[in-house]
Amino acid sequence: MISSDLANRLDAVIDSRRVELHELARSIHGSPELAFAEHRASAWIVELCSRHGRPTERPFGGLDTALAARAGKSGPHVAVLAEYDALPEIGHACGHNLIAAGAVGAFLALATVADELGGRVTLVGTPAEEGGGGKIKLLEAGAFRDVDAAMMFHPFDRDLVAHPTLATYWLEMTFKGRPAHAAVAPHDGASALTACMDTFRLVDGQRVHFRDGVRVHGFIKDGGEAVNIIPERAVCQFSVRSFDLGELERVRAIVERCARAAAMASDVEVSIESRQGYRNMRNNLPMAERFAAHLESLGRSAVLTDPDVGTGSTDMGDVSYAVPAIHPWLAICDRGEALCHQRRFAECAVSERGLDSMILAAKAMARTAAELLVDPELRRSAKSFFDASTAG
Numbered sequence: 386m387i388s389s390d391l392a393n394r395l396d397a398v399i400d401s402r403r404v405e406l407h408e409l410a411r412s413i414h415g416s417p418e419l420a421f422a423e424h425r426a427s428a429w430i431v432e433l434c435s436r437h438g439r440p441t442e443r444p445f446g447g448l449d450t451a452l453a454a455r456a457g458k459s460g461p462h463v464a465v466l467a468e469y470d471a472l473p474e475i476g477h478a479c480g481h482n483l484i485a486a487g488a489v490g491a492f493l494a495l496a497t498v499a500d501e502l503g504g505r506v507t508l509v510g511t512p513a514e515e516g517g518g519g520k521i522k523l524l525e526a527g528a529f530r531d532v533d534a535a536m537m538f539h540p541f542d543r544d545l546v547a548h549p550t551l552a553t554y555w556l557e558m559t560f561k562g563r564p565a566h567a568a569v570a571p572h573d574g575a576s577a578l579t580a581c582m583d584t585f586r587l588v589d590g591q592r593v594h595f596r597d598g599v600r601v602h603g604f605i606k607d608g609g610e611a612v613n614i615i616p617e618r619a620v621c622q623f624s625v626r627s628f629d630l631g632e633l634e635r636v637r638a639i640v641e642r643c644a645r646a647a648a649m650a651s652d653v654e655v656s657i658e659s660r661q662g663y664r665n666m667r668n669n670l671p672m673a674e675r676f677a678a679h680l681e682s683l684g685r686s687a688v689l690t691d692p693d694v695g696t697g698s699t700d701m702g703d704v705s706y707a708v709p710a711i712h713p714w715l716a717i718c719d720r721g722e723a724l725c726h727q728r729r730f731a732e733c734a735v736s737e738r739g740l741d742s743m744i745l746a747a748k749a750m751a752r753t754a755a756e757l758l759v760d761p762e763l764r765r766s767a768k769s770f771f772d773a774s775t776a777g
């Protein structure tokens with residue numbers, strides 16, 4: 386527990402920065418930048434932190450648009466994570482502008498008390514969550530090496546403090562056939578596009594064998610050059626996702642087999658590039674429960690998870706394999722009104738309600754982080770929960 390005096394002081398700092406945090410969230414929303422190109426967003430965060438006396442490193446961890454701002458000299462260390470990348474075409478339809486502003490708000494509040502509490506807080510700006518996995522690169526660069534706990538929040542249509550996320554693989558299949566005139570001599574050609582489309586059909590046929598919660602979805606990236614040429618080249622991408630790394634491997638092998646079978650049927654070649662995507666989220670329950678308690682005292686009640694709603698994948702999953710971590714989801718709209726990656730969700734990410742939820746998230750994160758700094762018992766239980774889930 387933290388004293389109500391400390392909680393109130395953290396809240397007061399965030400309230401006093403409300404206008405600037407709103408402005409940060411609006412600016413990032415109005416100027417969407419894709420993975421690893423978040424130059425304006427990261428610069429605005431640096432600018433806001435330095436305006437409040439918090440010098441910020443950028444580039445950080447070898448990434449131009451990653452950043453780190455630190456407070457506190459010694460003691461336990463909590464990282465608050467900011468995302469700020471957008472999606473092609475639909476902009477901030479995942480609400481990462483709110484994630485960024487919420488993290489900055491929590492950090493600015495914690496920075497005012499870190500020394501007094503005898504702990505350390507780092508704001509880590511993590512690029513490219515929507516593809517590219519900035520957090521994985523930062524993990525590899527050692528950015529979380531001496532971190533005791535990490536947290537962020539994510540916008541959603543309901544409040545869930547420990548919703549699972551899916552581990553994922555990315556596959557790209559490139560088919561190479563033989564071009565021929567599609568009317569004069571189709572018999573001389575071998576269609577890469579046919580093999581590509583057959584892959585989708587074969588995968589659909591295998592769905593009956595997938596375990597619950599598995600997701601396999603793809604699109605055709607390249608389907609040929611002209612209507613009168615039997616397509617020589619076709620490329621498709623698949624994402625394979627599962628709650629469980631073992632099932633993920635099994636389904637990945639099935640999808641690859643489908644691509645090879647399709648290539649064989651069309652007498653074309655296929656090359657498959659597969660890349661380990663994100664790990665599933667290991668939600669740290671002792672931390673999630675404290676976050677929920679703080680949220681409750683701020684007037685919002687959350688549950689751990691909700692089987693009625695789906696889930697995605699995040700590179701925060703990889704962070705959760707390295708340190709105790711939480712990734713709570715907070716509503717920025719009515720239940721079912723919109724979900725991530727929909728145009729309506731992008732509107733919600735800049736609405737008054739969205740901005741209010743961001744401020745609330747900042748407060749709940751600041752209180753939870755402060756509690757981790759002052760309460761060795763909470764740190765111990767977070768660590769032993771982490772160790773047990775790692776062993777399991």
Ligand SMILES: [Zn+2]
Pocket residue numbers: 479480481514539725
């Ligand atoms: Zn997202």
